[in-house]
Amino acid sequence: MYLAKVTKRVVSVVKHEAYNGKKVYVVKPVLPDGRALETEHVALDYIGAGLGDIVVCGGAPGVAQSIFGLDLAPIRTLIIAIVDKIDYNENEL
């Protein structure tokens, strides 16, 4: 699981039926201090995230299917939580 920023939305006509009616975002992994890593992933939204949100991304086998009421779905990465703030201690690594 990792922190990421929702940066773009993917529009696609030809796709696996499990993706119908769902928001497919490009998410950019970020460090807690806001720096972005030099990569971007694709994730399906589950909690109503929007462009610009900092979120927790992840997944586990079978979860996407259960959430969306599907039998089997090629969905590995979900947006699971919207991050409000990140607490840390003074002696941080």
Place this chain on the structure above:
Amino acid sequence: MYLAKVTKRVVSVVKHEAYNGKKVYVVKPVLPDGRALETEHVALDYIGAGLGDIVVCGGAPGVAQSIFGLDLAPIRTLIIAIVDKIDYNENEL
């Protein structure tokens, strides 16, 4: 899940039977701005993608088997969607 460009096709005579009659592509992960990452993966086509298409690649345990009507298949990476366009906001990270 990640964005990738379909760049080559893999031709193979000796292979696991689950691969018979399917298109095996080399896909090159790309960033949304089109820059390509310095790596390439192998993916099986599910939606009719062709050379040059920008696609969403991914997979989940059991999905490849279900899609292709197989009992068990050593297929981890599928081409799931063809990307038409990518929307973004002005204040992007």
Place this chain on the structure above:
Amino acid sequence: MYLAKVTKRVVSVVKHEAYNGKKVYVVKPVLPDGRALETEHVALDYIGAGLGDIVVCGGAPGVAQSIFGLDLAPIRTLIIAIVDKIDYNENEL
């Protein structure tokens, strides 16, 4: 599975229900000599770890669900053990 230091806590109101009432931490992978890698992950606490602890992080399909008594949960990374010390031999690589 990998060694990591617990560095921050993630606070989130909008989230998957499996995350309710659990501590969500940012963990920074570290080498045994204490050097930190240039990345950070998100992990759920299972054993009562706190900020500053060196821990073992990992997971396996179904474990998070079993531990927390959930049906299905998008939880891939757990804090599994708090590290007390690391023994090594003189001829280490």
Place this chain on the structure above:
Amino acid sequence: MYLAKVTKRVVSVVKHEAYNGKKVYVVKPVLPDGRALETEHVALDYIGAGLGDIVVCGGAPGVAQSIFGLDLAPIRTLIIAIVDKIDYNENEL
């Protein structure tokens, strides 16, 4: 799934019983143009590959067990196909 070259064979007396009588190779991931990546994996042969072959490596939960008639096996990476050639288009990325 990825392209790799079979470069070495691993000889091991003390091992998990699922590895008995099988060929364990070191495989070096390669790009389609032949350049090798700076890493090497360990894979079990399923299709009769030999040293020097370019192959497709991959795996999926349960497949190794099914192929080899085992109940459970700590085998994640299989050699799935021997590559004969790789077709590409002129406008490649």
Place this chain on the structure above:
Amino acid sequence: MYLAKVTKRVVSVVKHEAYNGKKVYVVKPVLPDGRALETEHVALDYIGAGLGDIVVCGGAPGVAQSIFGLDLAPIRTLIIAIVDKIDYNENEL
């Protein structure tokens, strides 16, 4: 699956019960020529490996549970085999 050298042992009092009575090692991935990669993982011993051994590390869902007679275990990385030697051909990549 990958080659690694067993370099350190992790000592931990507070941990998931699946780890009780088992040896938890730090393993350092190595290339076949002996060069070490700049990372280290945590693995559970299954075959009696000791500090300094070159081993094959890996895992698969459900295997750790089966091996150790557990119901569910957050164990993803096992030491599967001790490497005696590595054969290669002259025209190696």
